[in-house]
Amino acid sequence: MYIGGFLKNTLVDFPGNVASTIFISGCNFHCGFCHNPDMVGICDESIDRKKIFEYLKKASEKNFLDGVCITGGEPTLFPRELNSLISELKDLGLLVKLDTNGSNPNVLKELEVDYIAMDLKTSLERYGELSEVPHISTNIKESIDFLKSSKIIHEFRTTLVPGLVEESELALLGELLNKDSRWFFQNFRNDVVYDPYYLGVIPHSKARVDELVKTAAKYCRAKMR
Numbered sequence: 001m002y003i004g005g006f007l008k009n010t011l012v013d014f015p016g017n018v019a020s021t022i023f024i025s026g027c028n029f030h031c032g033f034c035h036n037p038d039m040v041g042i043c044d045e046s047i048d049r050k051k052i053f054e055y056l057k058k059a060s061e062k063n064f065l066d067g068v069c070i071t072g073g074e075p076t077l078f079p080r081e082l083n084s085l086i087s088e089l090k091d092l093g094l095l096v097k098l099d100t101n102g103s104n105p106n107v108l109k110e111l112e113v114d115y116i117a118m119d120l121k122t123s124l125e126r127y128g129e130l131s132e133v134p135h136i137s138t139n140i141k142e143s144i145d146f147l148k149s150s151k152i153i154h155e156f157r158t159t160l161v162p163g164l165v166e167e168s169e170l171a172l173l174g175e176l177l178n179k180d181s182r183w184f185f186q187n188f189r190n191d192v193v194y195d196p197y198y199l200g201v202i203p204h205s206k207a208r209v210d211e212l213v214k215t216a217a218k219y220c221r222a223k224m225r
Contacts, residue, residue, distance in 0.1 A: 174219025
């Protein structure tokens with residue numbers, strides 16, 4: 001596991017908490033619209049873990065910090081190291097949130113975290129456009145079902161990418177969720193992307209975004225973030 005980035009303080013990555021964010025490099029998806037493209041591949045060098053924990057320990061002792069968000073890339077690609085990282089953070093008395101693409105349900109089920117945010121990229125039928133993981137749509141469905149039945153606080157998240165996330169995809173995804181599921185949306189941005197093609201894709205207008213979120217709201221608690 002390589003730590004590709006570290007954000008000391010954030011008020012947005014871990015809802016309701018003052019947090020730090022640890023970025024794990026490496027992802028099994030190749031989403032062209034990815035807004036964190038530097039984390040898709042494995043970084044050549046990892047940020048000094050010792051220095052990160054020195055900061056986290058001091059911040060925790062002074063009550064400056066509530067928790068840590070572990071994001072990526074895709075952290076569940078490294079289950080043993082991820083469990084160790086979570087355990088070390090818990091030993092500092094910190095809450096832990098995980099951001100995931102949901103491709104590794106068996107890993108999710110074994111993690112002792114306080115919050116999970118899972119991306120819903122598009123309808124299950126179209127996940128093959130984003131990843132070559134065997135049985136990817138089955139894995140995504142299993143992760144959704146696990147979170148729906150879990151006591152872990154969780155949310156689902158979707159980026160409204162033109163052509164990839166329209167009413168038909170939202171309807172198919174919505175049918176997989178519970179009526180009380182929390183589903184957050186953000187509009188696609190074309191300023192930083194993994195695939196240069198998406199630099200030329202025009203983000204949805206506010207009116208169009210409102211229409212799409214309204215479609216999702218037929219199925220659960222859906223809103224923009």
